[in-house]
Amino acid sequence: MKESTAQVLGRLNATIPVKELLPSSVPCNGCTACCRGDIITLHPEMGDDPSQYETREVEIPGRGTVHVIIKNDDGNCVYLGRNGCTIHDRAPAICQEFDCAGLVLKAGNSGVREMLQRGVMSKEVAKRGKELLRRGYRPRKEWRRKQ
Ligand code: SF4
Numbered sequence: 001m002k003e004s005t006a007q008v009l010g011r012l013n014a015t016i017p018v019k020e021l022l023p024s025s026v027p028c029n030g031c032t033a034c035c036r037g038d039i040i041t042l043h044p045e046m047g048d049d050p051s052q053y054e055t056r057e058v059e060i061p062g063r064g065t066v067h068v069i070i071k072n073d074d075g076n077c078v079y080l081g082r083n084g085c086t087i088h089d090r091a092p093a094i095c096q097e098f099d100c101a102g103l104v105l106k107a108g109n110s111g112v113r114e115m116l117q118r119g120v121m122s123k124e125v126a127k128r129g130k131e132l133l134r135r136g137y138r139p140r141k142e143w144r145r146k147q
C-alpha cells in the first residue's frame, strides 16, 4: 500500500536534525522558496509555542498530532510578506534551522525524488539546494551526517 504524504513526512522528518536549535548558515539572499509550498511543522521540543502561531493540527504516524503553519490560498505561508518573513525574529525553529542544501545532501537523489513526488519538498527548494551545493556551499556537519 502506498504511503500517504503524512506518513512520508513523518518518516523523512527523522532525517532532519530537530533535537536542538542550531540556526542555519545557508545564504538565502532573498530566496523565499521555503515559505512557498513547503509544510512548516512546529517543534515544541525546540521551543516553538503553537499558541503563538496560526496553525492547524495534522496527524503524522509515529509523531502523533503536530501543528503546521497555515497557508494562504496561493500555498504561501501566512507569514510571508512582500519583503520576506514578517515574523523573522520569532520564526518557527524549523524555519531558522532549515538548510535546503543540507536536506538535498542528506536525502540523496532518491530521497529528493521521493520528496518531490510526495509534495513534501517543492521543486524550487530542491533546485536552490542543488544550486548552492554546486556553488560550493557546505551545510554544517549535522546535515552531512548519514543516519
Ligand atoms: S530554499 Fe534554501 S535558500 Fe531558499 S529560503 Fe529555503 S533555505 Fe533559504
Ligand code: SF4
Pocket (backbone or CB within 6 Å): 034, 035, 036, 040, 069, 077, 078, 079, 080, 081, 084, 085, 086, 087, 088, 091, 092, 095
Ligand atoms: S514563518 Fe517566516 S520563514 Fe517560516 S515559512 Fe513562514 S514566512 Fe517563511
